[in-house]
Amino acid sequence: MPVKNDFDVIIIGGGITGAGTARDCAMRGLKVLLIERHDIATGATGRNHGLLHSGARYAVKDSESAEECIRENKILRSIASNCVEDTGGLFITLPEDEDAGFGLDYQKTFIEACQKAGIDAKAISPSEAREMEPSVNPSLIGAVVVPDGSVDPFRLCSANVTDAAMHGAKVLVYTQFLDFIREGDTILGVKVLDTRTGQEAEYRAPVTVNAAGIWGHGVAEKAGVHIGMYPAKGALLVFGHRVNNVVINRCRKSADGDILVPGDSVTVIGTTSTKVPFEECDNMEVTPEEVSLLLREGCALCPALASTRILRAYAGVRPLVADDSDPTGRSISRGIVCLDHESRDGVKGLVSITGGKLMTYRLMAELATDAVCRKLGVNQVCTTAETPLPGSVDGRIETVSKRFEGKVSLGQKGAAGRQGDLVGKINFTTAEDKKLVCECENVTLAEIKYAVAELGVRTLEDLRRRTRVGMGTCQGTLCIRKAAKALAIALGDPSLEGKLAADYLDERWKGMRAVGWGDTLREMEFMQRVYKFQKPYSYDEI
Amino acid sequence: MQEKNISANNFEQCQKCSLCETVCPVMANNPDYGGPKRSGPDGERYRLKNGIFFDDSLKYCLNCKRCEVACPSGVRIADLIQQARIDFNKKSPKLRDMMLASTDQMGPLASTFAPIVNFSLGLGPVKSVLDATIGIDRHRTMPKYASKTFVHWFKKNAAAAQDGFKKHISYFHGCYANYNYPQLAKDFVAVMNAFGYGVHLMDGERCCGVAKIANGMIPAATRDAKINMGAFRKSIAEGRDIVTVSTTCTMTLLEEYPELLKVDNDDVKNHVSLVEQFLYKAIASGEVKPVWKEGWKARAAYHCPCHQERLGLGIFTTELLKMIPGMELTELESNCCGIAGTYGFKKENYAVSQKIGKPLFDDIKAAAPEFVACECETCKWQIEMSTGVPVKNPVSILAEALDLEKTSELNRP
Numbered sequence: 001m002p003v004k005n006d007f008d009v010i011i012i013g014g015g016i017t018g019a020g021t022a023r024d025c026a027m028r029g030l031k032v033l034l035i036e037r038h039d040i041a042t043g044a045t046g047r048n049h050g051l052l053h054s055g056a057r058y059a060v061k062d063s064e065s066a067e068e069c070i071r072e073n074k075i076l077r078s079i080a081s082n083c084v085e086d087t088g089g090l091f092i093t094l095p096e097d098e099d100a101g102f103g104l105d106y107q108k109t110f111i112e113a114c115q116k117a118g119i120d121a122k123a124i125s126p127s128e129a130r131e132m133e134p135s136v137n138p139s140l141i142g143a144v145v146v147p148d149g150s151v152d153p154f155r156l157c158s159a160n161v162t163d164a165a166m167h168g169a170k171v172l173v174y175t176q177f178l179d180f181i182r183e184g185d186t187i188l189g190v191k192v193l194d195t196r197t198g199q200e201a202e203y204r205a206p207v208t209v210n211a212a213g214i215w216g217h218g219v220a221e222k223a224g225v226h227i228g229m230y231p232a233k234g235a236l237l238v239f240g241h242r243v244n245n246v247v248i249n250r251c252r253k254s255a256d257g258d259i260l261v262p263g264d265s266v267t268v269i270g271t272t273s274t275k276v277p278f279e280e281c282d283n284m285e286v287t288p289e290e291v292s293l294l295l296r297e298g299c300a301l302c303p304a305l306a307s308t309r310i311l312r313a314y315a316g317v318r319p320l321v322a323d324d325s326d327p328t329g330r331s332i333s334r335g336i337v338c339l340d341h342e343s344r345d346g347v348k349g350l351v352s353i354t355g356g357k358l359m360t361y362r363l364m365a366e367l368a369t370d371a372v373c374r375k376l377g378v379n380q381v382c383t384t385a386e387t388p389l390p391g392s393v394d395g396r397i398e399t400v401s402k403r404f405e406g407k408v409s410l411g412q413k414g415a416a417g418r419q420g421d422l423v424g425k426i427n428f429t430t431a432e433d434k435k436l437v438c439e440c441e442n443v444t445l446a447e448i449k450y451a452v453a454e455l456g457v458r459t460l461e462d463l464r465r466r467t468r469v470g471m472g473t474c475q476g477t478l479c480i481r482k483a484a485k486a487l488a489i490a491l492g493d494p495s496l497e498g499k500l501a502a503d504y505l506d507e508r509w510k511g512m513r514a515v516g517w518g519d520t521l522r523e524m525e526f527m528q529r530v531y532k533f534q535k536p537y538s539y540d541e542i
Numbered sequence: 543m544q545e546k547n548i549s550a551n552n553f554e555q556c557q558k559c560s561l562c563e564t565v566c567p568v569m570a571n572n573p574d575y576g577g578p579k580r581s582g583p584d585g586e587r588y589r590l591k592n593g594i595f596f597d598d599s600l601k602y603c604l605n606c607k608r609c610e611v612a613c614p615s616g617v618r619i620a621d622l623i624q625q626a627r628i629d630f631n632k633k634s635p636k637l638r639d640m641m642l643a644s645t646d647q648m649g650p651l652a653s654t655f656a657p658i659v660n661f662s663l664g665l666g667p668v669k670s671v672l673d674a675t676i677g678i679d680r681h682r683t684m685p686k687y688a689s690k691t692f693v694h695w696f697k698k699n700a701a702a703a704q705d706g707f708k709k710h711i712s713y714f715h716g717c718y719a720n721y722n723y724p725q726l727a728k729d730f731v732a733v734m735n736a737f738g739y740g741v742h743l744m745d746g747e748r749c750c751g752v753a754k755i756a757n758g759m760i761p762a763a764t765r766d767a768k769i770n771m772g773a774f775r776k777s778i779a780e781g782r783d784i785v786t787v788s789t790t791c792t793m794t795l796l797e798e799y800p801e802l803l804k805v806d807n808d809d810v811k812n813h814v815s816l817v818e819q820f821l822y823k824a825i826a827s828g829e830v831k832p833v834w835k836e837g838w839k840a841r842a843a844y845h846c847p848c849h850q851e852r853l854g855l856g857i858f859t860t861e862l863l864k865m866i867p868g869m870e871l872t873e874l875e876s877n878c879c880g881i882a883g884t885y886g887f888k889k890e891n892y893a894v895s896q897k898i899g900k901p902l903f904d905d906i907k908a909a910a911p912e913f914v915a916c917e918c919e920t921c922k923w924q925i926e927m928s929t930g931v932p933v934k935n936p937v938s939i940l941a942e943a944l945d946l947e948k949t950s951e952l953n954r955p
Contacts, residue, residue: 240554242590265591309554397594410576410588410597417592439584440558442595473587474558519555522615526557 007033007170007205009372010190012177012219014038015045016153016358018211019160020365020384025372026167027387028380033203034161034169035192037176039462041157043213045358046465047284047316049236049270050263051247052076052084052149053359056091056121057254059113065335066117072360073147076156079362079388082395082420083156087262089148089247090129091121092140094300102252107142110251114146121146133246135302148247150263153358154465155418158455159389166390173456180208180223180350187223187349196458207372210352214281214319220352225345227352228322230332231281233315235290236270237298237515240309240473243267248301257297264417264468265441266311269298276317286313286514309519311475312511321355336360338367342375349375391420409434414442418467419450426450437486438479440472445486452490460484460504475508477527505531553622555615556583562609562619567878568602571897575602578609581626582619589626596630602894603627604882605756606848607793621801628760628802635758638676642884643757645717646749646766652721656689679892683927685722685919692724696743700731707740711820712777714770714795716788717749718919729941730787730817736946737821737830738953742782744773750791753884755802767805770795774810783813785820787937789917790883792816793849816850818917818936819858825865832865833948839868842939843911845902845925847918848878859936863915866943872909877902881924896928903928915939 009025011018014036022034036042055069076084093107107123114121122145129136129143136143165171174195181189181202189204210219217229242262250258256272272290291313298305321337337355341347353368366382373380394400400416400423401408411434416423426446428434433446451457451466460476460483463469469483470476476483484501488494505527512524562578563569569577576585581600588595600623609619641648652659662668663684673680692715704710711734719727731741748770751763774784774795786792795814799805815823824830844863846856863871880899885891906914906929914925914933922933 241587262591265587397592401594407598410580410585410595413595414588436580439580440587442588473554473556473583478558478560519557519615523557526559 006189006203007031008376009033009207009209010035010203010205011209011211012190013043013210013212013216014040014157014161014171014173015043015211015213016041016157016160016361017213017353017356017364017368018209019157019164020361021209021211021353021368022164022169022171023160023167024365024369024382024384026164026169027383028369028373028378030372030376030378031205032164032169033205034164034171035175035177035190035203036171036173037195039173039458039465040161040456041154041465042461043215044316044318045153045157045213047236047314048153048234048358049259049261049268050150050153051259051261051359052151053357054089054114054121054146054148055117055119056089056110056114056144056146056148057249057259059117059119059121060110061254062335063113063117066114066119068336068360068363069357070117070119070147072363073149075362075385076151076359077149079385080151080156080159080392080395081388082392083152083159083389085150085262086147087149087246088132089146089249090133090136091144091146091249091251092129092136092301093142093251094137095139095141097250097252098141100252104142107144107251111144114144119146133244133248135244135304136248137301137303142251144251148249150247150261151358152264155391156358156361156389158466159391162390162455171456174458177212177219177222182223185346185348187347207349207351207375209368209372210350211354211368213354214278214317216319216352216354217278220341223341223347223350225341225347225350227337227339227354229354230320230322231276231278232318232320233274233276233280233284234271234318235286235294235313235315236268237291237294237313238311239267239269239305240311240519241266243304243308244302250301255297257294258301260298260301260305265472267308269294269301269305273318281317284315284317285510286315288514290315291514309473310515311473311520312508313514314511319354336364336367338364338371340371340375351375391422393421395420404428409444410442411436411444411447414468415444415447419447425454437482438467438469438472440474440479441468441470443467443469443479443483445482448483448486449490452487457487458491460487460500461507463487464504470504470508474523475512475527476504477523477530480504552616552618553583553586556613556617557615559614561612561614565608565612567606567608567880567898568604568894572602572894575599578603578619578623582609582622583617585626586622589630593630596626600627601631602891604878604880604885604891604898606878606882607852608848608878611851618801621798624755624798624802627758628755631758633758636676638678638888639757639884640759641676642678642887643753643759645721645753650691650721652687656687660686673889677889678887679889681892681927682887683923685718685923687721688724690724692720692727693743695724695728696731700741701743703735704740704742707735707738709738710740710742710782711785712744712774712782713741714744714747714750714784714786714791714814716786716791719787723919726787726935726938729935729938732946733821733937733940733944734785736944736949736953737824737832738950742777744777744784746773750788750794751803752790752794752798755794755798756884760803764803764805767799767803771799771805771807771810774807774814778810778813783815785815785817787817787917787935788919789816789847789850789853789855790920793853796853816853816855816858816917818862819855821940822858822862825862831949831952833945833952834867834943835945837868838866838943839870840866840939840943841870841912842915842934843872843874843906843909845874845879845906845914845916845921846876847916847921848882850917851876859915859917863936863939866939868943871915872911874902874905874909877905879921879924881920883920886920886924895924899924899928906931
């Protein structure tokens with residue numbers, strides 16, 4: 001029976017790696033299908049620091065990673081200006097680091113290693129550091145400036161998916177991978193389940209890319225191949241506002257809770273690193289011990305954290321891979337792992353791309369796409385390093401917000417910051433559309449309508465990832481019914497409103513519970529009261 | 543865990559309950575204003591991220607501080623807004639704003655030429671010119687200037703007698719009583735003297751600075767604040783606490799100095815009282831005894847100025863006025879009169895200012911009192927202009943209702 005190939009390549013996983021691979025493949029002219037069981041950026045992509053590494057963190061121990069980071073750092077600054085913020089970074093040395101053998105001698109080693117990797121690292125005096133970042137621990141004895149920054153992973157992932165789609169890729173979210181279609185030792189395609197309708201379907205392509213992050217372990221098993229993955233949980237805390245405007249790291253051997261990143265309207269401290277069983281990867285809870293540790297370490301970087309409200313806690317799972325050459329599985333590489341299962345395991349038509357980091361997603365995608373092209377006999381060069389992502393052609397908020405006529409509202413500025421130069425697609429004509437739905441994050445009804453219509457939104461969590469709706473201080477208490485109403489109407493079923501809102505608040509609640517004291521506890525009480533007594537929202541009240 | 547979770551960034555305590563929005567008089571009347579929550583704590587969060595999020599509409603906040611009174615989380619909402627205006631509004635103040643704000647510089651000038659100034663400011667054509675050129679609304683009547691300031695009168699007629707008293711206080715008179723309405727200050731001296739207190743002026747009293755803060759003249763306001771605090775400390779060291787008459791001056795001295803101008807007043811705060819608070823406590827504790835005029839009668843309505851509410855001191859005034867045997871006092875609903883110092887004088891704010899005040903004006907008209915009792919000078923201008931009902935300061939009411947001679951005899955040691 002002749003095999004009818006619907007696509008050239010099927011990519012499993014809508015995280016940043018899958019999204020980047022879909023974009024690269026589509027830009028090289030391939031017919032692409034991207035499948036994702038939830039929404040884009042729901043796994044580790046949406047659950048990290050959002051740090052635009054300079055590579056300095058790896059410079060001493062792993063110069064290869066460091067060099068990759070600084071190269072990709074520069075590339076992302078030029079192709080993803082709407083997703084990246086040039087905050088700069090500090091590596092600080094504290095008096096106690098001296099006792100632990102990471103004093104100013106180590107700082108010297110650190111700077112040399114950075115410079116060797118091509119990272120522009122420069123020592124500054126403690127007083128210069130305090131001036132550059134007033135929230136830094138004032139007792140520091142040394143500091144190094146590096147080109148760290150912050151990157152919005154949701155925006156980055158969404159921009160890659162959007163660009164892939166603009167280049168003809170088909171994107172199916174809420175579509176779960178069930179199994180491979182297989183003939184002998186050849187993978188012919190995938191069987192999938194639409195998780196909303198319960199319909200199963202089959203798609204075929206000569207090559208399938210496994211880009212499912214930690215879940216890629218299970219995907220590979222379905223093809224009968226083993227990838228020695230090591231699920232490493234990383235917990236993080238989100239603080240209520242921007243405490244620092246410069247990334248703060250510790251200049252010592254990498255440890256838990258030693259990076260503080262200002263991202264969008266908040267500050268994030270992280271992370272921890274604990275091996276967890278595969279069964280737990282779908283449902284991460286942050287423990288009190290992790291919260292204490294992050295707070296303790298965070299306060300060493302920035303004492304103000306001790307009195308700053310924590311909005312929520314969350315955790316992700318790094319898809320680390322044990323070195324193939326080490327049978328014990330103990331030697332973990334943080335580097336990129338691109339496996340051609342034909343040469344490795346004798347399974348044709350399957351490539352796995354894993355390991356790596358958010359920072360190096362583009363390079364990972366390039367390597368995976370190179371492998372796909374080799375298999376397909378396609379000879380096209382990668383152009384993702386030179387082509388700006390949608391929204392980032394000229395994505396800086398300062399320039400984008402100048403495009404509006406007349407007085408620019410807070411909602412328009414907010415949208416300009418998030419959607420970059422695509423903001424022109426948002427229709428701000430009526431007064432109704434200009435009204436803020438989410439006041440914490442300056443999200444208008446217009447932006448919500450745009451996201452629902454253009455960015456593949458199905459749930460309020462999806463909407464949050466594209467607009468920050470409900471991510472602010474009240475965690476959705478005041479805005480989510482309004483957003484739910486708008487989304488339910490856009491989805492064509494107004495009766496969904498209550499369920500959409502309840503699902504969203506459940507997820508918020510989960511993150512708040514781990515840090516439920518002080519003002520966060522008051523907010524939780526308030527949320528509970530509001531929703532216990534709320535009547536259905538009248539649209540006129542918005 | 544977190545040992546103390548009261549953040550220095552006070553806006554963090556905002557729970558988004560939105561109570562502040564229900565009491566904001568501007569939000570209800572000016573659709574261009576985002577309201578206290580959005581301009582204060584919400585706005586601050588985004589301004590910390592990027593100054594581009596400073597919104598020009600913050601200028602519509604009239605700093606009545608009703609949001610702060612309503613806030614169950616103790617967020618200093620109005621201060622956040624004022625502070626953001628100070629930090630982000632880099633436009634230098636307009637000539638008009640500087641003129642309105644510099645009460646202490648315009649005062650001496652205008653007093654010297656008081657007849658001419660008052661006459662010309664009252665002329666229709668002059669009002670039209672002010673309206674068209676510098677944007678002072680033509681409907682406004684500018685406060686009249688006195689030809690002899692209070693300080694001038696005091697030095698000539700009252701100062702010498704003050705040392706003869708047993709008890710002493712220092713009087714922070716403020717610009718209004720000095721330049722525009724010396725009679726109020728004279729009433730104050732008469733009442734305090736009757737109760738046995740010698741009244742003293744402080745060396746080099748400056749304008750409290752409220753109008754300068756509101757109009758973005760921060761360095762000038764800070765300079766004055768430091769001079770004032772120096773004068774207060776000297777007076778306290780000499781054993782004289784400070785008594786004030788103006789609500790807004792008092793709020794500025796007590797609250798805005800440390801919060802907005804970063805001028806410390808911790809050691810001074812407990813030595814400053816508003817006159818109604820001071821006298822109520824003195825009478826209630828038996829420290830002094832009033833003798834009321836036989837047969838004095840009045841039907842008054844009390845309007846509590848926004849800043850009096852913020853200070854939580856309105857209760858002293860009503861309780862004090864209720865001590866007067868012939869007083870029939872109606873307490874008006876708590877509402878902003880809409881003028882907010884120099885705010886209502888600006889052409890762009892006039893219409894909103896009058897809309898804000900309407901519920902209060904209606905209440906006053908319905909109560910039809912002989913006069914309105916109110917501590918605040920700018921509320922007085924607004925209410926008199928908008929309702930035609932005269933407004934009296936509680937100190938002047940006391941000066942009328944007290945038998946000053948008998949009181950003075952009774953309180954003589």
